[in-house]
Amino acid sequence: EAAAALTSVEHWICDALVAPDAALESTLKTNTEHSIPAIDVAPNEGKLLYMLAKMNNAKRILEVGTLGGYSAIWFAKALPEDGKLITLEINPERAQIAATNISNAGFASKVEIKLGPALSTLERMGAESTEPFDMIFIDADKDNNPGYFKWALKLSRKGTVIVVDNVVRYGKVIDKNNVESPVMGVRKLFEMLKVEKRVGTYVPCGESRSMMWDETERKLVFHRPQFVW
Ligand code: SAM
Numbered sequence: 001e002a003a004a005a006l007t008s009v010e011h012w013i014c015d016a017l018v019a020p021d022a023a024l025e026s027t028l029k030t031n032t033e034h035s036i037p038a039i040d041v042a043p044n045e046g047k048l049l050y051m052l053a054k055m056n057n058a059k060r061i062l063e064v065g066t067l068g069g070y071s072a073i074w075f076a077k078a079l080p081e082d083g084k085l086i087t088l089e090i091n092p093e094r095a096q097i098a099a100t101n102i103s104n105a106g107f108a109s110k111v112e113i114k115l116g117p118a119l120s121t122l123e124r125m126g127a128e129s130t131e132p133f134d135m136i137f138i139d140a141d142k143d144n145n146p147g148y149f150k151w152a153l154k155l156s157r158k159g160t161v162i163v164v165d166n167v168v169r170y171g172k173v174i175d176k177n178n179v180e181s182p183v184m185g186v187r188k189l190f191e192m193l194k195v196e197k198r199v200g201t202y203v204p205c206g207e208s209r210s211m212m213w214d215e216t217e218r219k220l221v222f223h224r225p226q227f228v229w
Pocket of ligand 1: 066072088139140141
């Protein structure tokens with residue numbers, strides 16, 4: 001689990017367009033104090049999730065992978081008063097810290113954290129004939145993406161927005177020799193999407209960018225040189 005540091009340009013975009021939010025900032029601070037890895041979505045990605053939820057008038061949102069509750073708080077901000085986010089997390093310490101962060105942000109009544117391996121939780125939710133969700137965010141162990149996508153389809157309705165994070169894997173998806181399990185999980189997901197006629201897809205390839213202006217070095221640099229091949 002490694003954090004992708006924001007580039008100078010991403011910082012500039014966030015400073016310009018993502019208004020500071022005390023609850024979100026204090027969540028990141030609390031997470032760092034508890035040594036939770038900084039693998040939350042970036043502020044501009046949180047804003048995108050927020051906007052997608054708003055655009056789809058989402059009242060029910062499902063998230064797979066809570067971590068410390070950073071993206072959960074973005075979703076809760078987008079939900080109406082009677083809206084609900086169900087978020088799934090396997091790690092009890094992370095779930096506990098997320099619950100505190102979400103409560104401190106004033107969203108305890110809108111958010112339910114379900115603790116346990118997400119595939120089992122989804123199986124239970126399926127058996128309980130849970131009402132379909134308006135938006136689903138998949139951001140947990142990438143190996144299980146095919147299973148999460150299968151469940152996302154079962155728990156969807158026509159018009160549900162499904163977002164899957166980190167699907168470019170820095171371009172490793174096209175390296176035929178790469179058999180890392182997250183890469184394999186993402187490849188399998190693409191195979192499913194290729195034949196899934198009910199779902200329209202869009203994949204921004206930002207992760208695989210090679211060069212970017214660096215304000216500190218004041219030149220174009222390879223930001224993730226280890227992944228450029
Ligand atoms: N969505 C979060 C955010 O942006 O604030 C980040 C989620 S983090 C990338 C992935 C989380 O998924 C981790 O907290 C990890 O413990 C959790 N996770 C990993 N495997 C899981 C599983 N099988 N079931 C449920 N959660 C899992």
